[in-house]
Amino acid sequence: MFRGDNSHSLSYEQQAKFIQDRITNVEKHFGDLCVGFGDYTRKTARLRDMGDELSKILKEYANNELVNKSLSAGLDNLSMTLTAIEEYRNCAVQRLEAKVIGELCQYENICKHAREELKHTMNVREKEMARKKVLDKARERQPFNRQQVTYAESELLKATAEMSRTAKGLSEQTEFFERRKLQQLKGLLANFVMIEMTFHAKAVELLTVAYQQIGDINDNADLENFKRKLLSPEKPVNAGISARSYSLASLLHPQQSPVKDDEDATSLNRMRSPEKSITGKSRSSSIAAMMNHSPSYSKDGDTSETEDTEETQSSSEETESR
Template identity: 45%
Template structure:
């Protein structure tokens, strides 16, 4: 790369390539830093929710007094969640230190590399200006060897500075690329190792937890529930029994019953006399109505008698 600069004396394309390469890496490394940071925050959030779950399950287990095996299973499940949350916290710390921390450094590294590449363009611009100045001096003072020699020395000095700058930038660009490749490889391997370790531990914890939860005896807990319910039913039935009445209160109750009985007999006698009176009244009214109806019928028959005699047979009238 340096030889091409020295031969062609044109480092603009090379410097442009380095500049574009730095900007490209800065963009994508910054994006990787952002997404890995978000991933670490999500894992931390899962860790916090795991702690809340463990606390809720533990409270349930502590307050469970009927189902014994269920309470034990809940306690074991809560302990497993707590252990996994501890490993999640360790995972978050390793992600922040081994991955996010390294990627965040590249923001400053890329910024410094861009500034160094600018020196190449400045040195190249300085060399061009020296060459233009030498051309003007040769045109104005073609016979002044001293001025021309000084201008040529300035051009040579600018060219040497450009060469040194390009060489330095080339070395730094190579070091940057080497460090970037090493860090990215290490970051990916660390991420894979951390994930494998975390999930292997999660499998180990949940394998034991699965066996413990599987030991929950549903039939035994159901019997415990029925026994507890039976005891409560017995207490409830006892509370529903009639209270015993003392002899003194019982005598008062009998006296009140007798007094109510006498009052009832009085009302029943009056009711019978009233009923008898109503029956007699109804009998008299019915007999009166029958007599009136008989009288009406007899008067009606008397009125119809002449009409019958007027329509007798003529033979009977002739005999008369």
Template identity: 35%
Template sequence: MNMNSIISRDSQIKMMESTVTNAEKYLGQFCTILAAYTRKTARLRDKADMLVRQLSDFANTEEPELRTCLKNFAEDLAMVQDYRQAEVERLETRVVTPLKAYGDIVKNKRADLKKFNADRNRELKEIQKLDRIRQKNPSDRQSISQAEANALQASNNMNRSTRQLEETVINFQRQKLEDIKRIFRDFLTVEMLFHAKALEVYSNTFQNLESLDIDKDLEMFMTRMQVYEGSLDNQTPHSVHSTSSMPRYSSPTSSSLRQSSGYPRRSRNTTLRRQQEIDEEDEEEEEYESEEEEQELRNTRESYASEYVRLRRQQK
């Protein structure tokens, strides 16, 4: 075994070690970054769930048009978060977990390199021992023959270890290439699937928001304001109405006041009760009409989530 072969083999070993070291470094970094990416996506899902709850609560305080749009928006946004949850689970199983496995894979390859380095050091020692014997006792054929036999055995072990290590590193490199291709292909597939589904849902949600009839809600709001103002007017003292709207007559005598004091008061009370009954009937009619309008809006402007569930049920 000459020194040129040993130097050539050392260069080969350095290349193998560099391959394992780079894999350990960069795949470890990929694992850390993509694990953080997955956690951020999960936190984004949680924030969106909070937004869904706020949208639902706010929708209950608004007029039918906006209420329907916001409830549809909340349903669709919740549906997108279901897709995002699937995205998180797929990223964890298809991307992060395979990268984590490279920790043990690299550890095993380093153990193979350590064993190989031990065989190489043993070979170098036997060669150096043979050179020393040849220099000190060139005539001691027995010692030289024994040293040559030991060096030859160490060299054969080294050659066998080299072939095994080459095969191991080549297989490692092939597996690394295939895994990187598969892992990032799965990453892109998961992301494209989520964004495609989200775009499909959001497109329908956008059309729902575009169809919001602001004037209709504003008109209903103004009507409610007028009803509220009317109810306040009915609660003002009678004397105020007398001075502002009733015609001025000559003052009646005290006897005529006593004779007529009961009837007008009963008439006013009856009128007020009748007015309250009419107001209650109007409110019931308005509430019923609002429910009908809201149901009609839901029938004509359905959320993507509701439509999706309905279609799935029809397919079963």
């Protein structure tokens, strides 16, 4: 590119116009793609917000539904499923902004830089053409002035060398620009398709679960429950107050039972005669001692029993002798 010595190659002006058209084409269409993907992402974000609002409505309905129990559970499950779907949609929006729109937005500066490089190359080309004109005029007007002709030739050689370097650099940059455009456009389109495919796969999975949960709504049972409520409507607030009043009344005025009467009589006797309470304490202590007896206590008990037996035998012998 930008080689004028080949008769089959395009001229510098034609090559420059071709590069300029390619840059303008990329700038235009990439800008349109950026606007289109941006609108698509904003619509997706708006749909995400609407899904969140719908999830809140379903949740509120589920919390306020007190008669149709299975319907309330189905609405609650659907609300949670929609919330999960909108979370995945939010991730898709963020990935679209980062991997698609962000890449497209960079091409505004890339195209601007490529156009500046092309403009610099054309300026160098114009400088070279001006040096060539100066040399031609010097040869026409003062063909015998070798000093001026030699100076014009040296200036033309410098301009030609600079043009060669600039043209080579522009050729490499233009090829790099075209290669990067193809690779990045292919990559961002693949990212867009992958993002959408991942989201819709997750959405189908969650919606399948939601469909099964909706199928679990037992409309017949909810209808029967509604009929029972219709025949005998309950007032949750009044019932709660009456139950609470009944529980308080039972605590304040418990029903009398024989066992309770005995316990009350015992407590009353204890209050009237403190000695009986002391006796009760001693009884309880003796019971505790019997429950927690030690080996020494068993041995003492055996000794007392032996002594009682010997006394009984001696008394019987005295009776026989008499």
